[in-house]
Amino acid sequence: MSFAKDFMWGAAASAYQVEGAWSEDGRGPSIWDICCQEGGHVYENHTGDVACDHYHRFREDVELMKEIGLNAYRFSISWSRLLPEGTGNVNEAGVRFYNDLINALLDNGIEPYVTLFHWDLPYALYQRGGWMNPEIVEWFGAYTKLVAERFSDRVTHFFTLNEPQCFIGLGFLSGTHAPWLCSPLRDTFAMAHNALKAHGRAVQMLRTYGKRPLEIGYAPTCSAACPEKETPEDIEAARRMMFSLPEDLRNWTWNVAWWSDPVLLGRYPEEGLERFAPYLPKITDEDMRQIAEPVDVYAQNIYNGKCVRMGADGKPELVKRYIGFPRTANGWPITPESLYWGPKFLYERYRKPFYITENGLSCHDTVSLDGRVHDPNRIDFLARYLSQLKRAAGEVDLRGYFQWSLMDNFEWEKGYSERFGLIFLDYRTQKRILKDSASWYREVIRSNGETLREA
DSSP states (O other), X not given: OOOOTTOEEEEEOOHHHHOOOTTGGGOOOBHXXXXXXXXXXXXXXXXXXXXXXXXXXXHHHHHHHHHHTOSEEEEEOOHHHHOTTSSSSOOHHXXXXXXXXXXXXXXXXXXXXXXXXXXXXXXXXXTTTGGGSTTHHHHHHHHHHHHHHHHTTTOOEEEEEEOHHHHHIIIIISOOSTTOOOOOHHHHHHHHHHHHHHHHHHHHHHHHHOSSOOEEEEEOBOOEEEESSSSHHHHHXXXXXXXXXXXXXXXXXXXXXXXXXXXXXXXXXXXXXXXXXXXXXXXXHHHHHHHTOOOSOEEXXXXXXXXXXXXXXXXXXXXXXXTTOOBOTTSOBOOTTHHHHHHHHHHHHHOOOEEEEEOOOOBOOOOOTTSOBOOHHHHHHHHHHHHHHHHHTTTSOEEEEEEEOSBOOOOGGGTTSOBOOSEEEETTTTEEEEBHHHHHHHHHHHTTTTTSOOO
């Protein structure tokens, strides 16, 4: 099994996590700016005010991308850097920054992949109701129109939303992300519906105002379900669990089907329509047509998975992890098989060309006495996961893989306490150091994955 000759090997980042320059050159605040600056929610009251200073150092960062050998970089645009109030007057300095970044990437042979929304809602729109306000569908559409008009002459790859499970579920259901609210269930379902409609509106605007033929996708997330044994029974149990809905209503957002069936199949899952009926907003046929605007590709952020078998009662059941199960530095389970079964099940159901838009791990990285950053755990993790993805390449129309993340950055409520990057950041000096994993990844890219062992 091998990857396609034009397979895209990339790394990813998002605006709030790396850019800094939170109020420079006319940028308006996002909910993350305001909520972090108030303190009390993020590790040691860290903020993204400076982050990786990518706003000022992007040329250096692009040079490092070139040194790693990336042929793609997935980044998000800060909505409030382009439109400080979320709507209305355009901030030309923000447009210039992204133009300069895009041009630098292309000059170095790196394909830009733009994510329109990676959680940093303009605070001015939050004050107007944010995702609760149905007008956000058109606000997001107008923002997307601006992006298409200014950048689609050079950028041809777009993802609309990143992980709505998180910006709705963690931001408004569990209250672990900005704006740290625990909203009524009916509010979260209304916000989710508006978010999906905004996705569809963005697709329409990209199609209408794109200056070149565009590849448009969508990037939700999931925990993959993997069979305990490769028997027909366990495989079917894992497939069923992959698309099931959680029993716990306070955790309802963490699933695949509610977020992807409407986009790719044109309907919400019947199980959810029945179970969630008391909390749902009015859903019209026109809504569903908008949500299901045709996309070209589908993506998923997959970091880990769960082991599933068919129970004696004919129902899927989780297999308990053994004592000492391997985990990353932030406690996430290490399950390489999730990059085989996740793409396989998702492709079987949705039949769209597929990207892994995030995958990686947090390690306890430090600068050693020799001045280098040795991260064998990351190399081992990526080797195992990518070998499983290589296995999937024989069964799935795989288009690309984006390692999370390009560099150590602001990891949301964890602040700077977690290091996911291929590039080490000394936040005191902003010095960048390529980790050993960056050199290892360069060889994987050069060989188009031929250096990976068969899974």
